[in-house]
Amino acid sequence: MRKLRIVGQRELRTDAIAKATGRVRFTADMRRKDMLTGKALFAAYPHALIKNIDVSEALRVPGVVTVMTAKDLPGRNGYGVMIQDKPVIVESKTHYEGDAVALVAAVSDEAAREALRRIKVDYELLPAYDDPREAMKEGAVRIHENHPVAEDGNILVTLKLDRGDVEEAFAQADIIIENDYETPIVEHCYMEPDVCIAEPDPLTGGLTVISPAQAVYANRRSLAGVFGIPHNKLRVVSPLVGGGFGGKEDSCLDVSAMAGVLAVKCDRPVYMELTREEVFRTTGKRHATYISHRLAATKEGKVLAVDVRTILNKGAYVSMGGMKEPLHAVTMRTLVYAAGAYHVPNARARSHSVFTNTPYACAFRGFGVPQATFAMECQMDELARRLGMDPVKIRQINMLRHNDRTITGQVMLESRGLGLGECIEKVAERFGWDKALPAAAGPVKKGKGFAVYMYGTGIPLLFEGSNCYAHLQLDGTLSLAVSSTEIGQGLNTVLAQIAAETLGIRVADVVVELSDTAKTPDSGPTVGSRSAVLVGNAVLDACAKLRERMLTVAARYMFAKTDPRDITIEDGVVSVIGKPELKQPLSAVAAKAYASQVPLAVVGSWYPPQASFSAEDGQGNPCHAYAFGAQAVEVTVDVETGVITVQRAVMACDVGKAINPVNVEGQMEGGSAQGLGWALMEESIMEKGVMRNPTFHSYMIPTIEDLPRLEPIIVEHPNELGPYGAKGVGEPATIGMAPAIRNAVWDALGIKINVIPLTARQIIKSVKEHEQGR
C-alpha cells in the first residue's frame, strides 16, 4: 500500500469558510415570491376523535388558494421511514400533537395563518398517554385501532435476545446488581428548523422537493405513493443541512409530505417552514426508555449474565422504532447493546416498544445504544463499588477482546485485541484516574466517573450498500456525486480526502455535489455513522477505477514501454516511479484518455458482508464493524443549588482510522456536548400528550458555557473492510458522556441516581431524599 498523503491529515473542512462567513444557501434561502406558503393546522388535542371539520370560513380568507383535509389527498395517506403508518393529514383521530388535521396554501403567511384560525374542528377527547408503562397496561385505550404491524394493543413490538443459561448464571452468581433506569424524551435541537420547497415540474408532470433531508432516496421511496408520482419524476433534493442528528430522517419527510401534497393540489410551488415550537411539538424525538437491569457477577468482578427489560416510549408512530421485519432499528439495538461493550456469556433481553401520545420517537444519534449503554455502565459502576474495585479495573476485566463473542454471538474480529483496551488505558492515563481528586470545600462536591461503549457502524440489517458517481474532468479535477448529505458532520471533506488519496489529486481539486436524486446515485441514508465507511468505500471504488484508467492511458500513450504498475499519481501529477523527470499533469492524461475513447465517468459501489440477526433469539452478526470508546469526567456538584458542572472530560474512541483527525475530534467533542445535554438538562416534558416546554426558553440545551475542557483521543485499530481502515464515529462519540457523568455524581455525592437528566431540581430532590433516608 502506498504511503498515505491525504488520509489522516488535518484538513480544513471544504465548507468551513463559506459557512463561517454565512454565504451559503440553505433551503429557506431559496424561497421565492411566486411560491405559495403552506401551513398546517396541527391537532388541538393529542388524543381525540375528529367528529367534524369545517373549512368553509378558511376558504373565504382572501389569498387562500386551498384548504386540504384528508379527503383531498392525491395519493396514499401514509408514509414513514420503515412503514407507512403516519398519515399526511389524519382522517378521524389524532394520535399526538403533531398530527396535521388540515393544510392550507395561501399567497401570504398572514392569509395562511388567518385561514388556520378559521378552520373549525369538533373533537371528542380520549385519554392521552405519556408513559409507555401505562399505555401497555391491560384496559388502556388503543391509540391505533388498526395499526398494520402492532403486535398487541399499544405494544408495537416485543423483541428478544437469549444467550447461554441466564437462570443458571444468576444462581451461580456471587453478586447481583438490580436497578431500574429512566431516560427522557429528547428533541434533536438541530439549528435549522424543518423547511421544504415543493415545486411541480411541468416538463415531466412530476415534482421537485427540496428540504434539508438526511436521506433523499428513502424520502423518495416513501413519498412517491403519497403524491402518486413515479420515482423518476419525483426529484428529491437536499441542499446543505443545518444539523439533523437522525431527526431529519423523519421531520423532513413530514414537512415534504405536507408541502408536496399542497403543491400537487395547487399545481404551484409551495414553501413550508415549521416554527421552532412546531419543531418541538411535531417532529420526532429520542426514545425515552424504562430499563430494568439485573446483572450477575462473581466476586472477582467477572460478569456472568445480564437480564434486561427495556420499555421504549414509541410515541405515536413507528418511525425508526422497530418491527420484526425489517428488524434493524432502535428497539433491536437496545437488545444488542444490553451488555454494553463487555464479554458477557449469558444474556436475556426483552424490549417492548409501546405506542403513546407523545411525539413519535425516531432515530437520534446512537439510536438505542446510548440508552442501553447508560444502564449497563451504571450497573458496572455499582458492581465495582459493591466489590470495592476500581471502576476502570472492573471494565478492563470484562471488556470485549479479540475473538470474544458478543451477546449476539458475534465473534469480535474487529478490535484486534486492544481497540477498547487501548481506549480505556489512554483515557485513564490522560485523565490521571489513579490520582485522588483534591477535596472540595463547602457545599461543592467533586467526583469522577468512567464509562465505556461500543457501536456498530451502519445499518446493515435494514439494508446496506452505497453507490457513487465520479467524473474526472479534463483539467484533472474531480466531481463526486452521492446521495448522502453534508449535514454538518464534515462528510464531504472526508469523501474528498478519500477520493484525493485514491486518485492522487489534492483535496481542493474535488467537489462533492449536493444530494439530489436527479444527479446522484443511491448511496443510502445519512444515518448510523455509516457514511465515511460505506460511502467512502464507494468513492474509493470509483476513484480506484479512474486511477487505473489513467495509469493505463499514461503507460500506453505517454510513457512508452512503461508498466502501469510503475506509474504513480500524486498531487495531480502522473509520473514514473523513480524517474521524476518522466511526468505529465493529470489533466494531460485525462485529455489523452478523453481523446482515446476512455470514459472519464464511472459508478463506484460497495456492499458490506451480509448481516444477520435472528428474531427468535437475537443471535447473529448484526454489524460488520464496531467502534469502541472510553470516557472519563470530573464533575462538581453544588448540593445547595443542585447545579452540576462538568469540569473536565477525556474521551478516546477507536475509529479504525481517522480520515480527518480534526473532524473526528469535532465529532467527539460535539457528541460529548450532546451527551452532556442528555445527562444534565434536556427533556421534553409531557403532560397527557401536551408538551410543556416547546421553546428554547423552557427547553435547555448546553451552550459553550456549559462545556468543560474536552480532551479527545483518537485510537486507531483499522477496520479491514473500511476505506483506509475507517469505522464510524458520529454516533459513538455521544454515548459515553451520560453514564460517566452519572457515575461521577454518585462519586461526588455518594448518592445513586438512576434517572436522567440530572437537573438541579433532581439533585436537590435526591439529596433531600438521601438525607431523609439517613
Added chain:
Amino acid sequence: MRKLRIVGQRELRTDAIAKATGRVRFTADMRRKDMLTGKALFAAYPHALIKNIDVSEALRVPGVVTVMTAKDLPGRNGYGVMIQDKPVIVESKTHYEGDAVALVAAVSDEAAREALRRIKVDYELLPAYDDPREAMKEGAVRIHENHPVAEDGNILVTLKLDRGDVEEAFAQADIIIENDYETPIVEHCYMEPDVCIAEPDPLTGGLTVISPAQAVYANRRSLAGVFGIPHNKLRVVSPLVGGGFGGKEDSCLDVSAMAGVLAVKCDRPVYMELTREEVFRTTGKRHATYISHRLAATKEGKVLAVDVRTILNKGAYVSMGGMKEPLHAVTMRTLVYAAGAYHVPNARARSHSVFTNTPYACAFRGFGVPQATFAMECQMDELARRLGMDPVKIRQINMLRHNDRTITGQVMLESRGLGLGECIEKVAERFGWDKALPAAAGPVKKGKGFAVYMYGTGIPLLFEGSNCYAHLQLDGTLSLAVSSTEIGQGLNTVLAQIAAETLGIRVADVVVELSDTAKTPDSGPTVGSRSAVLVGNAVLDACAKLRERMLTVAARYMFAKTDPRDITIEDGVVSVIGKPELKQPLSAVAAKAYASQVPLAVVGSWYPPQASFSAEDGQGNPCHAYAFGAQAVEVTVDVETGVITVQRAVMACDVGKAINPVNVEGQMEGGSAQGLGWALMEESIMEKGVMRNPTFHSYMIPTIEDLPRLEPIIVEHPNELGPYGAKGVGEPATIGMAPAIRNAVWDALGIKINVIPLTARQIIKSVKEHEQGR
C-alpha cells in the same frame, strides 16, 4: 434480435404538452429579483482602433455596480468553440459590430442602459470588409494583427482535397460546366434570444452558468480559463432550449462569458439577455460562400471530375470555421461534399476561409454541406440540361452506390446499394416527376426542380464519443442523464424510446434529465446530427447493461433454474419466454437487485470508429455513416412581382432507421422550411460591417404561409453501427431545398440564377437582364 416494440413507433414527444401549454421554464423564466442585470456596450464601429475608454460617468449612475473593460477581466480574455480567439471584451481594436467594448452590471435594466450611454469611447476608424474576396487581396488591412492560427494575412486557412487526375479528366471530358455561385450570410433565427444567468456558488467558490446552450461541456472547457475557475467548480446548465440550429454553440458562449465575468467581478448573480437586434448584430451566422465550380463529364452524362474553389466568409472570428488542427469544421466540409452525393473519380477542391468584419460565421444546420451541395446540384442540373437529359436520370447515373468511393476515397459501405437510389425513386414517383406540369397562364410561370444530397453523421474528426448515466429506479422507472440538450429536435423522446426498447419498459417510464455538467456525463455537443446515433448508442449501452443485470437477478432469485436468455422484459414486466404465467413486475426485480447488492446505476458509453482526413490531400474516412436524401419541388414564379411560391415539396431521406417517424418527418419538414428560407428570402445585408436589417421587420424568414405542402418520405437503410440502425437526420433535411428550388426556377423561367436568396428583387433583376440579353 427481438421484434421492435417502441423504436419505429410514432411516439408523442414527451415535452409536447408541457411546451404547447406554455408551462415549461426557459432560462429567462428563472430570472430573480436579486440578480443584477448585465449589459454590453458593443462596438460602435465594426473595424476601428480603440484609442480611449472613459467609464467614469457610467460608474456614477445610481444602481450601477460595476463597469468592466478588458483590464478588469478575471482570467484569459479569449474563448471559442475551436480556438480561443474571441475576446470577452476587446482591448484595443474592434473586429465586428458584436465585439463588446465594455460590460455593465446594475441593479436595474434602466440603470444599466443609462450607464452604457455614458461610456465614452474614442475610435479611430479602419476600412471594414464584408466580402472575403476583398479581404484576401494583397494590401488589405489585416483584421487580426496577431491571430494565433491565421495562415496568411486575412486568410485563416486554405484546405485542399486532391483525388485522381483532374487535369487529365478535364482534358478527356466531352463537356465542362463552369459557374460561380454565391450563398448569403444567414442568421439562425432561433425563437429564444440568447440569455444567461451566472451565479457564484459560495460553497465551492465556483460559478453556475445557466443558458440555453447546445454544448455544456464544450462551453465549460472554453469558459473555465475565462473565469479562472476549475472545471469541477464551473457548473454549466442548459435548460430547455428554444431553438439553436448550431448558433447556440457560440452565442450562448458569448452571453455566458459576459454574464460570467460580471458575476465573478461582482460576486453576485447576474442576468443577461440579448435583444433581438443584438442577436442579429452580434451572434454567429451561416458562412456566406463564393464557389467557383468546374465539372467535367462525358456525353453520356458520367461525371469525370470536379474542380472547386470555395471562399468562405469567416467573419471576425474562427468559431466552427476551420483550421488545420483540429481539422473538422465547416471549411473542411466544403471539400468533402464538393461533389455532392456522387461517385466522381477525380476531384480537386480548395477552400479558403477568410476573415472579414461581418459577424463570425459558425455552425449552422448542415455546416458547409448545404453550400457545397447547392453548387454541385446546380451544376448537375446544368449538365442534364446541356445533354438534354432528365435531371433525375443524370443523378441516377452518377449517384454513389454500395462500394463506391467518395472524393475522400471512403468506400461507401453505408448505403447497401440503394439508400440514395431509393430516395430518388420514391421522390420521383410520389412527385410524379415524369408527368409534365400543366402550363401556367399569364405572368405566372411553373417549374420543377430536383436535388440530392448526402450528409455524414456526427463530428468524428473533431472528437466523437458519448457517455450516459442511467439509473433504474425501484419502481421500475428509469432516469437518464446526458449532456446533450433537448433543443426542440425531439432528442429526449428519441432517447427515451431507445432506452425503453432496450430495457423493456414504456416510454412514459423514462425521464431524460436536463443537461447539467454537475449531473450528466459528457455525451458531446448537440451538433452535427450526432445525438440520436452517438448518444443513442450510449443510452443503449447503459440500458443493455441494466437489462442484463435484471435478467440475471430474475433468473437467480425469481424464476429458479431459468436461463437469463429465456427471460424477457416488455412494458415493465419480466417474464419467462413462452411461460407468461411466470412473471414479475420490473419494480420487483429492481427491488430484489437492490437488496441483492446489484447496483442500479450505470455509465454507458459509445465511440465510433476513428475517423481520418488528411490535411495533405483531403483523403480519408471522415465519417462512419452517411445519410442520403432527394428532394423535388414545384414552384410558381410571378415574373411581374418576382415572387416565387413553392407549391409542393416532396422529400425522402435515408435515415437508417426512424426511431420516431413523426419526429423524423418533423425534422424533414422543419429542415425544408429552413432550406426554403435560405433559398428565397434570408440574408443578413452588410454594409462595411454594419448590418442593415437586424430586425424581423427587415430580415424575412418563412412563416407557415410561405410553406408548400410538405411530403416527407422516410427511407431506411440501416446504419450497422447506429442504435437500431439510425443515422442522423437533423441537418440532412435542410440541404435539398435550396438547389431544388433554384433548379425549379430555372425550369420555370428558363433563366439560370446562381445566387441565393432568390428574392423578388433578384428575380425581377434577372428577368430584366435576361430580356435585355436577348
